[in-house]
Amino acid sequence: MFLDSDPDAPGAQVAPILVGDLEDPVRLAELAAQSDIVTFDWENIAGSSLRPLERVTRIRPPRAALEVSQDRLREKALFARLNIPVAAHAAIDSKAQLVRAARRLGTPGVLKTRRLGYDGKGQFVLRDAMHIDEAWDSIGGRGLIYEMFQPFSREVSIVGARSPTGEIVLYPLAANRHGGGILHYSIAPSASPGLERRAEIYMKRVMLALRYVGVMAIEFFVVKGRLIANEMAPRVHNSGHWTIEGCVTSQFENHLRAICGLPLGSTRALGHTAMVNFLGNMPDRDRLLAIEGLAFHDYGKEPRPGRKLGHCTILKSRVKDRNLALADALKLIKWT
Numbered sequence: 145m146f147l148d149s150d151p152d153a154p155g156a157q158v159a160p161i162l163v164g165d166l167e168d169p170v171r172l173a174e175l176a177a178q179s180d181i182v183t184f185d186w187e188n189i190a191g192s193s194l195r196p197l198e199r200v201t202r203i204r205p206p207r208a209a210l211e212v213s214q215d216r217l218r219e220k221a222l223f224a225r226l227n228i229p230v231a232a233h234a235a236i237d238s239k240a241q242l243v244r245a246a247r248r249l250g251t252p253g254v255l256k257t258r259r260l261g262y263d264g265k266g267q268f269v270l271r272d273a274m275h276i277d278e279a280w281d282s283i284g285g286r287g288l289i290y291e292m293f294q295p296f297s298r299e300v301s302i303v304g305a306r307s308p309t310g311e312i313v314l315y316p317l318a319a320n321r322h323g324g325g326i327l328h329y330s331i332a333p334s335a336s337p338g339l340e341r342r343a344e345i346y347m348k349r350v351m352l353a354l355r356y357v358g359v360m361a362i363e364f365f366v367v368k369g370r371l372i373a374n375e376m377a378p379r380v381h382n383s384g385h386w387t388i389e390g391c392v393t394s395q396f397e398n399h400l401r402a403i404c405g406l407p408l409g410s411t412r413a414l415g416h417t418a419m420v421n422f423l424g425n426m427p428d429r430d431r432l433l434a435i436e437g438l439a440f441h442d443y444g445k446e447p448r449p450g451r452k453l454g455h456c457t458i459l460k461s462r463v464k465d466r467n468l469a470l471a472d473a474l475k476l477i478k479w480t
């Protein structure tokens with residue numbers, strides 16, 4: 145049973161759907177009454193609207209994880225408390241604070257909304273202090289964060305699952321390419337054993353601190369060979385979609401296993417994969433399917449600029465073949 149505000153939500157293709165606001169107490173109570181366990185794949189639901197459900201059903205991942213991940217400031221505070229490096233940052237509630245922060249921390253930096261920002265929404269890259277007025281006119285207000293721009297060589301993410309008994313499985317690190325703040329494609333496993341070890345250590349710290357149950361992702365910038373944590377997602381993650389074809393057990397199956405208290409499945413990679421998002425429009429399916437080893441996923445959503453409508457995954461046994469097939473696929477995909 146799903147709850148979504150849109151009757152055409154992709155979930156409705158596979159299970160009954162309740163239609164209503166995700167924070168509507170009546171609909172949530174209905175959902176809880178019919179469910180042994182409630183989970184979510186979107187983190188912008190007020191924790192307070194889920195609290196009453198905890199009396200009638202289990203919420204997994206825990207509400208605390210949801211609440212931390214909704215607020216970039218709390219997220220960074222958690223990382224810092226766990227000795228996970230983050231970008232230098234400051235909370236901003238007024239233009240004067242931004243002026244001070246830009247002076248104290250320096251430029252370039254990124255001004256972001258603390259809440260409800262994802263896929264690059266609600267962000268302004270402040271190149272120098274001369275553009276403060278422009279930044280403020282663009283997204284100024286209360287509840288912002290200013291963080292130092294990270295001159296990263298790459299962006300990577302780790303996805304893993306933890307069960308109620310404390311079993312943890314972690315997927316190989318993925319390298320992610322974004323455009324305009326939104327994920328364009330991921331390559332996995334990424335060939336960085338050292339970074340992978342570090343990401344695993346950080347992920348375990350966060351999972352233990354939150355007594356986490358379910359699948360979680362953490363995104364990092366790689367700056368001079370070090371990981372700087374950017375954000376966490378208490379849910380299955382776009383940069384983990386490659387695991388559907390690319391691993392023994394997908395992130396989706398492991399999420400269900402984790403929240404249901406079942407043994408977790410192997411996260412071993414089956415080869416070398418690339419996952420490419422379809423954004424804003426669907427590419428020519430038949431031409432993509434002509435690429436050997438390519439799997440095509442259409443979410444059945446209405447096209448809208450920048451909207452994630454589907455993705456494809458290429459699985460090959462050799463890196464060189466994966467890269468060639470990825471180059472072929474990228475020629476057929478336009479992000480709009």
Ligand code: AMP
Nearest residue numbers: 231254262263264291292293294322325
């Ligand atoms: P976010 O919504 O924080 O995941 O940001 C989306 C994308 O914007 C990231 O994946 C980066 O490509 C870019 N970005 C965000 N914050 C920073 C930063 N502090 N330094 C450099 N790039 C950033």
